[in-house]
Amino acid sequence: MDVALARAWLDAAADALAARTEELTSLDAAIGDSDHGVNMNRGFGAVRTALAGASPAGPGAVFTLAGTTLVSKVGGASGPLYGSAFRALGKALPEGAEVDAAAFGAGLRAGLDALVKLGGAAPGDKTIVDAYAPAVDAYDAALREHGGDGDGGLAAAARAAAGAAAEGMRATVPLQARKGRASYLGERSIGHQDPGATSTWLIFQALADAAAT
Amino acid sequence: MDVALARAWLDAAADALAARTEELTSLDAAIGDSDHGVNMNRGFGAVRTALAGASPAGPGAVFTLAGTTLVSKVGGASGPLYGSAFRALGKALPEGAEVDAAAFGAGLRAGLDALVKLGGAAPGDKTIVDAYAPAVDAYDAALREHGGDGDGGLAAAARAAAGAAAEGMRATVPLQARKGRASYLGERSIGHQDPGATSTWLIFQALADAAAT
Amino acid sequence: MSVGIVLVSHSADLAAGLRDLLRQVAGDTVAVTVAGGSDDGGLGTSYDLIRDAIGEAASGDGVVVLPDLGSSVLTARAVLDEHPDARVRLVDAPFVEGAVAAAVIAATGADLDTVASSAEEAWHARKL
């Protein structure tokens, strides 16, 4: 993972979130306040702008800047949550222009830990965590199995992560929300796919896409 | 008690509350939000205006109009409380141009009951009730002891009521507030005289003054 | 229709801001009306504004009335004593948290009891 791949990932994520804005918003309309698409699009749009005007020395600096931007530019819960995750990822990465796939995986887990520390959600609460946690587990498992430093290993691990995120996202449908606005609905939140888990899948899918090319 | 005395009482109360506005407000500044004087002055001023434009047939109608005016014209807790009390007093009085001292006493008690039902305060909670309840008890006791229908009995009973209200008012100083805004202060409300108990005393004193002349 | 919500606050701004929040979570399906401040626009509560707000929010499905503090409670109660209606319920709830919960649940088409208890249960929620 180098600066180019870090930028390519965030760019692909911004594209995907822009393309899916309405889908995310309509998921949020069912169990929230109809702004998740707008929030994510605004946030990643702001990340794109911030990165365009910066010259980060390594991928860590790219993600720290992205996280800081998300925390301050998104007006909803997803802003501080994804923002903290990206900041923690950025800070966890070793300095230098390039980091290996294992260090990047450890960074992804540091991001998850920060998100959980901030939001207090456990797996099964119908949140971002339900897509993010299995994605990180799948990333680590893929790396352990197939090994490999360099971007080959990372690409395969990212593919595994995206697949697990998609599965985790779909598995939120029958869950009852226990965190965030959807939790007000109690049992009535059951039967709907969580918007945040869906944006998490898009972000991991963007990583897989960027790493594959 | 006839229409003239009913009007004279409310007029005397309006005068007293206007003269004591700052005193009541400064009591409320210590344990509330500094508006009790303004609230009471506005309310009884509006009662004066309403009565000037009305021709109530009996004292009952005078008090019902006064109560309705207080409920709708005072922006604080004292409005619905005194307003309900005066409305209940008005409705409890028998029809007719004149009611005797015993019926008026029963009406005062109906007013207290309505105020307690609305506000839920018990004696000792450092509220209006701490002046109003002993005033009604003293009124009844005076009437029982000295007897007498007509305004002679009423005047004596009103004097007793005003004295008991004053005592009840002073007895609020060491109490801890359990209702209304002052209750937020917990133990820190101790040592201050309750504004509402003070306005209650002024109102009973106005009754005694009006009945004496 | 769905259960309507009446916000009774000492401050017109507070009530209006909360109504905006409720619209965001509940959309246009839920009637949310406000009685904020005193008759003359200052801080306080107004019998007339409360009565009117209840009238506006009324629908066949009932209304929950949420007061912010002391005299909002008392004035709302005085209005309801005067105009008793089994479909209009004064609810004991934390103002903002109860109103949001009520709006979310009202938007699902829930009945008066369910909406009222969702607001009351907001006393037991925690934020951190």
Place this chain on the structure above:
Amino acid sequence: MSVGIVLVSHSADLAAGLRDLLRQVAGDTVAVTVAGGSDDGGLGTSYDLIRDAIGEAASGDGVVVLPDLGSSVLTARAVLDEHPDARVRLVDAPFVEGAVAAAVIAATGADLDTVASSAEEAWHARKL
């Protein structure tokens, strides 16, 4: 000085109206600052507005930060994680009721712990 109070709300109107109420109960002795709405004035929360409001309210005696809902809590927490300060306390309280209690107690000159717990105890108050 006394403990300052920061109101973090999704709505600028809601926060401003509540500040007016607090001024009425607490007078000018208590610094009450607001972070209401998103950066662009819409509904939401703003990291920058929260950080600035905390800075304005800061006094030697400390600050309690009261958030209204979900993302106010998360954004306020993110600000405090970034700018840790033992004299700035994020408090879990019902928004309006907790803020009024905190303002009343802060005006008496109480310390940070006392002000924070008076706000938290507002979960246990009832209105009717």
